[in-house]
Amino acid sequence: MSLLTVGSVAFDAIETPFGKTDKIIGGAGTYIALAASFYNNKQNIVSVVGEDFPEEMLNQLKNRNVNLEGLQIKKGEKTFFWSGKYHNDMNSRDTLVTELNVLEHFNPTIPDSYQGCDYLMLGNLSPQVQRQVIERLTVRPKLIAMDTMNFWMDIAMDDLKETLKLIDVLIINDEEARQLSNEYALVKAAKVIRAMGPKYLIIKKGEHGALLFHGDHMFFAPALPLEEVFDPTGAGDTFAGGFMGYIASTQDISFESMKRAIINGSALASFCVEEFGTERLMNITKKDLEERIEEFVALTNFDMVQVIS
Amino acid sequence: MSLLTVGSVAFDAIETPFGKTDKIIGGAGTYIALAASFYNNKQNIVSVVGEDFPEEMLNQLKNRNVNLEGLQIKKGEKTFFWSGKYHNDMNSRDTLVTELNVLEHFNPTIPDSYQGCDYLMLGNLSPQVQRQVIERLTVRPKLIAMDTMNFWMDIAMDDLKETLKLIDVLIINDEEARQLSNEYALVKAAKVIRAMGPKYLIIKKGEHGALLFHGDHMFFAPALPLEEVFDPTGAGDTFAGGFMGYIASTQDISFESMKRAIINGSALASFCVEEFGTERLMNITKKDLEERIEEFVALTNFDMVQVIS
Numbered sequence: 001m002s003l004l005t006v007g008s009v010a011f012d013a014i015e016t017p018f019g020k021t022d023k024i025i026g027g028a029g030t031y032i033a034l035a036a037s038f039y040n041n042k043q044n045i046v047s048v049v050g051e052d053f054p055e056e057m058l059n060q061l062k063n064r065n066v067n068l069e070g071l072q073i074k075k076g077e078k079t080f081f082w083s084g085k086y087h088n089d090m091n092s093r094d095t096l097v098t099e100l101n102v103l104e105h106f107n108p109t110i111p112d113s114y115q116g117c118d119y120l121m122l123g124n125l126s127p128q129v130q131r132q133v134i135e136r137l138t139v140r141p142k143l144i145a146m147d148t149m150n151f152w153m154d155i156a157m158d159d160l161k162e163t164l165k166l167i168d169v170l171i172i173n174d175e176e177a178r179q180l181s182n183e184y185a186l187v188k189a190a191k192v193i194r195a196m197g198p199k200y201l202i203i204k205k206g207e208h209g210a211l212l213f214h215g216d217h218m219f220f221a222p223a224l225p226l227e228e229v230f231d232p233t234g235a236g237d238t239f240a241g242g243f244m245g246y247i248a249s250t251q252d253i254s255f256e257s258m259k260r261a262i263i264n265g266s267a268l269a270s271f272c273v274e275e276f277g278t279e280r281l282m283n284i285t286k287k288d289l290e291e292r293i294e295e296f297v298a299l300t301n302f303d304m305v306q307v308i309s
Numbered sequence: 310m311s312l313l314t315v316g317s318v319a320f321d322a323i324e325t326p327f328g329k330t331d332k333i334i335g336g337a338g339t340y341i342a343l344a345a346s347f348y349n350n351k352q353n354i355v356s357v358v359g360e361d362f363p364e365e366m367l368n369q370l371k372n373r374n375v376n377l378e379g380l381q382i383k384k385g386e387k388t389f390f391w392s393g394k395y396h397n398d399m400n401s402r403d404t405l406v407t408e409l410n411v412l413e414h415f416n417p418t419i420p421d422s423y424q425g426c427d428y429l430m431l432g433n434l435s436p437q438v439q440r441q442v443i444e445r446l447t448v449r450p451k452l453i454a455m456d457t458m459n460f461w462m463d464i465a466m467d468d469l470k471e472t473l474k475l476i477d478v479l480i481i482n483d484e485e486a487r488q489l490s491n492e493y494a495l496v497k498a499a500k501v502i503r504a505m506g507p508k509y510l511i512i513k514k515g516e517h518g519a520l521l522f523h524g525d526h527m528f529f530a531p532a533l534p535l536e537e538v539f540d541p542t543g544a545g546d547t548f549a550g551g552f553m554g555y556i557a558s559t560q561d562i563s564f565e566s567m568k569r570a571i572i573n574g575s576a577l578a579s580f581c582v583e584e585f586g587t588e589r590l591m592n593i594t595k596k597d598l599e600e601r602i603e604e605f606v607a608l609t610n611f612d613m614v615q616v617i618s
Contacts, residue, residue, distance in 0.1 A: 089493070184398075187536045208517040211534060220531040220608050225520060227496045259611040297613055299529050302568040304606055 002042040003248040004114055004141070005032045006133050007123020007237070008103060009047045009071065013083040014276060016090065016231050024277040025057050027080065028123030028147065031234040034281045035241025035268045036121075037064035038289055039249035044114045046070035046133060048102045050078040060282070069111040074102045090229045091206060110136045119248040121240060122146035127156055127163040134166050143253050145169035145244055146198075147236065153179050161196060170198040171240050177203045186211060187218075200258065202243070204236055212262055217255055221262045222300060224270040224292070231276045235269040238281065242268035267292040311351040312557040313423055313450070314341045315442050316432020316546070317412060318356045318380065322392040323585060325399065325540050333586040334366050336389065337432030337456065340543040343590045344550025344577045345430075346373035347598055348558035353423045355379040355442060357411045359387040369591070378420040383411045399538045400515060419445045428557040430549060431455035436465055436472040443475050452562050454478035454553055455507075456545070462488050470505060479507040480549050486512045495520060496527075509567065511552070513545055521571055526564055530571045531609060533579040533601070540585045544578040547590065551577035576601040 007029030014021050029047045036043055043066040051073060058068060083097035108129055120141040122130040130146060144167040152160050153176070160180075164170065170193065178184055181192035190201050190213040201213045207229070209222040242265035243258075250257055267289060274280045316338030323330045338356045345352055352375040360382060367377060392406035417438055429450040431439045439455060453476040461469050462485070469489075473479065479502065487493055490501035499510050499522040510522045516538070518531040551574035552567075559566055576598055583589045 185534075185536055185538075187534045205517070208514070209531070218534065218608055219611070220534070221611075222518070222529040222531065225494075225496045225527065225529070227494055229494075256612065260613060263611060263613065293613060299527055300609055300611075302528070302530075302572060302609075303565065304569060304572065304602065 001119065001248050001251050002044065002117040003036055003119045003121065003244055004044045004046065004117040005029055005036065005121045005123065005241070005244075006046045006108060006130065007032055007121075007125065008080050009045075009049050009053065010080040010082060010103075011053075012233060012277060013081075013097070014231055014233050015085040015096075016276075017086065017088050018228075018230055019276070021276050023081070025054075026082065026234060026277055028125075028234075028237040030057075030061075030278060031237035031272070031281070032121055032123055032241035032244070033061055033066045034064070034278055035238040035265070035272075036245030036248070037066065038242070038268065038286055039245035041065075041245060041248045043067060044070060044111075044117060046108050046110060046114070048072040048074060048106050049080075050074050050102050051076065053079045067113070070109060070114055072102075072109065077102045084233070086232065090232055093232075108133050108136070115139065118142050118251070119244055120144045121244040122167070123237060123240070124149050127152055127160040131159075131163045131166065134163075143168050143244075143247060145171055145240065147171050147240055148176065150176055150179055164193075164197040167198055169200040169202065171202045171204065171236075171243070173204045173206065173236065177201075202262065204239060206232070206235075210239070210262055210266060212255075212258055214255055214258070219255070219259050219262065221259070221266050221296070223266060224295060224299065226270065226273065229273045232273050233277060234281075235272045238272040239265035239269040241265070263293060263296050264289075267296055310428065310557050310560050311353065311426040312345055312428045312430065312553055313353045313355065313426040313446075314338055314345065314430045314432065314550070314553075315355040315417060315439070316341055316430075316434065317389050318354075318358050318362065319389040319391060319412075320362075321542060321586060322390075322406070323540055323542050324394040324405075325585075326395065326397050327537075327539050328585070330585050332390070334363075335391065335543060335586055337434075337543075337546040339366075339370075339587060340546035340581070340590070341430055341432055341550035341553070342370055342375045343373070343587055344547040344574070344581075345554030345557070346375065347551070347577065347595055348554040350374075350554060350557045352376060353379060353420075353426060355417050355419065355423070357381040357383060357415050358389075359411050360384050362388045376422070379418060379423055381411075381418065386411045393542070395541065399541055402541075417442050417445070424448065427451050427560070428553055429453045430553040431476070432546060432549070433458050436461055436469040440468075440472045440475065443472075452477050452553075452556060454480055454549065456480050456549055457485065459485055459488055473502075474506040476507055478509040478511065480511045480513065480545075480552070482513045482515065482545065486510075511571065513548060515541070515544075519548070519571055519575060521564075521567055523564055523567070528564070528568050528571065530568070530575050530605070532575060533604060533608065535579065535582065538582045541582050542586060544581045547581040548574035548578040550574070572602060572605050573598075576605055
């Protein structure tokens with residue numbers, strides 16, 4: 001079915017303990033669309049780039065059945081650029097450069113051909129832009145998922161809370177959940193956040209896996225323990241893209257289906273961190289993904305025969 | 310079957326953000342024996358206390374089928390005492406007082422009635438004492454598990470490595486695994502540590518669950534996400550006691566059985582942290598434990614129907 005992704009298509013420059021890159025392709029929208037392309041969906045993207053963005057990458061997305069009609073290319077302007085340096089533990093990073101460029105005055109436009117899309121993934125952007133997209137859709141999608149970050153909690157909390165009322169699934173990390181809820185324990189944080197609107201909450205804990213909360217239900221999926229995390233950039237967006245790509249292709253928004261979607265997102269994210277940027281995602285096959293999902297099953301599967309007597 | 314536990318039986322004084330205690334009952338041996346008492350085993354304990362240790366607690370252990378013949382009561386001496394204060398995140402703590410007392414010259418004695426025990430759990434003690442216990446058993450147990458801590462890596466690494474050659478299952482936390490192996494990534498750390506002797510390695514990650522490594526197999530069990538961790542003292546020992554209690558009662562040391570043993574240990578540990586010291590463990594029933602294990606099944610269970618097309 002049709003999945004609409006809204007998110008940045010951008011340049012990153014990354015430094016990790018293992019090396020550093022020049023400007024490479026990044027952006028939440030890019031990672032989400034790439035991850036979702038492993039499933040059988042009609043994909044649309046709403047985003048903006050400058051005229052400096054390489055046509056080759058746009059063709060790669062087209063080849064993966066991503067419709068780029070909603071991707072604005074601003075003549076005479078430059079693409080969003082972020083540069084960061086990861087610390088030795090790979091869990092924290094310093095932002096070195098943020099050049100908003102085309103994102104500064106981004107006004108999302110929804111082509112007619114996108115109207116009626118079934119599933120919507122709002123990548124991390126200003127909550128105002130995220131809300132504009134929802135408002136500009138003539139029919140509400142069956143499921144709206146969204147990412148956000150501490151930055152918007154610091155400078156636009158009211159706006160963020162308005163947008164949270166309109167969505168179904170919030171996908172954030174543990175630090176963000178703590179800041180948004182003012183609660184340290186994630187079980188308590190989840191209650192507070194779900195009272196803000198989202199019926200489903202996914203809290204990503206990086207190398208420690210992810211939790212899904214809905215009603216009285218809770219599901220936990222581990223991250224795959226890896227020998228080496230080469231570059232964590234984009235792992236969260238890849239997770240979200242895998243999650244929504246799976247949901248859209250199955251058209252099943254039950255809790256059981258969401259569990260499987262989280263395993264799919266986790267599996268794709270485990271590839272993402274193996275090389276710089278989008279490199280690994282561009283080179284894996286559906287078979288690679290299936291094999292990795294088998295690893296997740298082996299990692300977590302147990303058969304409880306209780307023998308307390 | 311018969312489980313022999315070696316570990317401290319002691320006094321603790323604990324301060325957490327939720328309150329503080331006077332001297333209460335603690336010690337690795339106490340927690341291990343209490344946790345293992347939920348399974349149908351003949352339990353023996355090797356330990357030492359001073360004459361200040363309350364007879365009431367010893368009776369409680371006897372009532373739970375723990376044979377105390379190997380528990381030395383030193384006339385005119387005082388029981389081991391530890392006092393600590395947890396930080397607000399409950400993941401780190403400062404030791405305020407350590408009084409070794411009877412533990413300083415602990416010479417473990419194995420009563421004849423303990424000889425031929427099938428399963429051995431070596432709680433955190435000096436690696437030399439742990440080795441003495443193994444050497445003083447006339448028949449090697451079917452499975453020997455052991456805990457240790459950073460302290461012994463700092464002051465007695467060679468001794469520790471000697472003991473590691475004699476055991477089957479090492480149960481330590483993530484920081485300890487990193488220090489012991491000099492590797493940050495746990496997958497790499499696990500390889501290094503297993504080359505030191507233990508065929509099985511369990512790495513506890515506190516609120517982030519536990520990993521089991523054996524051969525090419527890896528299993529991950531989450532910790533139950535809790536609204537409140539009241540006091541983490543003894544959670545690791547409770548985990549180990551539940552693990553070995555389950556193994557001893559099933560007499561099944563297959564990888565599949567160890568997975569179930571880890572879920573049992575995790576469930577018992579999730580009770581332990583709900584109140585100060587041993588309080589919660591003393592008051593739960595086998596039915597409570599069974600219900601909590603059901604919560605673990607619900608938390609982690611998914612049915613993978615892959616739909617990549």
